[in-house]
Amino acid sequence: MTSTSPPAGLRHLHSGKVRELYQTDGGDLLMVASDRISAFDHVLSTPIPDKGRILTQLSLWWFERLAGVVANHVLSTDVPAELAGRAVICRKLDMFPIECVARGYLAGSGLTDYEATGTVCGVPAPPGLLDGSQLPEPIFTPATKAPMGEHDENVSYDVVVATVGAEPAAELRSLTLAVYGAARDIALERGIVLADTKFEFGRTPDGQILLADEVLTPDSSRFWPADQWQPGHPQASYDKQYVRDWLTSPASGWDRHSGEKPPPLPDDVVAATRARYVEAYEQLTGEPFA
Ligand code: Q0N
Numbered sequence: 001m002t003s004t005s006p007p008a009g010l011r012h013l014h015s016g017k018v019r020e021l022y023q024t025d026g027g028d029l030l031m032v033a034s035d036r037i038s039a040f041d042h043v044l045s046t047p048i049p050d051k052g053r054i055l056t057q058l059s060l061w062w063f064e065r066l067a068g069v070v071a072n073h074v075l076s077t078d079v080p081a082e083l084a085g086r087a088v089i090c091r092k093l094d095m096f097p098i099e100c101v102a103r104g105y106l107a108g109s110g111l112t113d114y115e116a117t118g119t120v121c122g123v124p125a126p127p128g129l130l131d132g133s134q135l136p137e138p139i140f141t142p143a144t145k146a147p148m149g150e151h152d153e154n155v156s157y158d159v160v161v162a163t164v165g166a167e168p169a170a171e172l173r174s175l176t177l178a179v180y181g182a183a184r185d186i187a188l189e190r191g192i193v194l195a196d197t198k199f200e201f202g203r204t205p206d207g208q209i210l211l212a213d214e215v216l217t218p219d220s221s222r223f224w225p226a227d228q229w230q231p232g233h234p235q236a237s238y239d240k241q242y243v244r245d246w247l248t249s250p251a252s253g254w255d256r257h258s259g260e261k262p263p264p265l266p267d268d269v270v271a272a273t274r275a276r277y278v279e280a281y282e283q284l285t286g287e288p289f290a
Helices: 051-065 110-115 157-165 166-189 241-248 267-285
Strands: 011-015 019-023 030-033 074-076 087-090 101-107 136-140 193-204 211-213 219-223
Touching: 030 051, 030 136, 051 087, 051 267, 101 166, 136 166, 157 166, 166 193, 166 211, 193 267, 241 267
Parallel strands: none
Antiparallel strands: 011 019, 019 030, 030 087, 074 087, 101 136, 101 193, 193 211, 193 219
């Protein structure tokens, strides 16, 4: 299922790389996950069958498991039949324009920053850490959303304070670290290292801060198989490794720095990638993906 035709009569509110948001007649939102996949900052032309359903169901599982730590924006999964399993009705919130990132391990832009400055996005870190090392304690490394196709920009905590105010900034940091810590413990029990993850929060009219968006999926997080975790080199991506390996191999004929669009994926890469999403779902939840 890959269709992104707008649900009948609903007002389109926001397009992400792989998700669409609509406003319902009642003023709530309909969030629809597609089967699209992105790699190297491109949305690929080949969908991954069931990806939208897998990530939606995984996010719902997490929301339930984390309900004691933070309330969330989900209202219902009662959606039009053609969107079954890959859409949710959620509360329309006043969103904080901040990507709330928690990092427990060194990777990605955190690693790049550490190697250049010895700090991780402005937060001091001890010397001697390697690619993939666990940090002494999880840190909050906020970012602001970049236009599509660009990387999010890491910002200092002071910028968060200047953007949302001191009290909300402290609450966002504290919630981000609390949710990350709870999710990291759950994931590790299932043999998965949750290296880092990104949350979005919004506020209700009465001032309550709720966890929004889709959470703790391979699209918003780095998951590493715990039994293969070994600091000192890049950890294999749980979900997109086959896609990245093929796109950077001579077989694809594509140069990621050419400015050209990536080519369509071969069937075996699609199948292996779908299997990785299913495996992430099943390993985390302990349930078969129906
Ligand atoms: C919403 N995005 C993704 C904030 C926007 N529950 C909600 N209510 C209102 N708006 C949104 C949600 C959700 N989920 C989420 N756009 C609108 C883009 N983010 C980027 C960071 O800043």
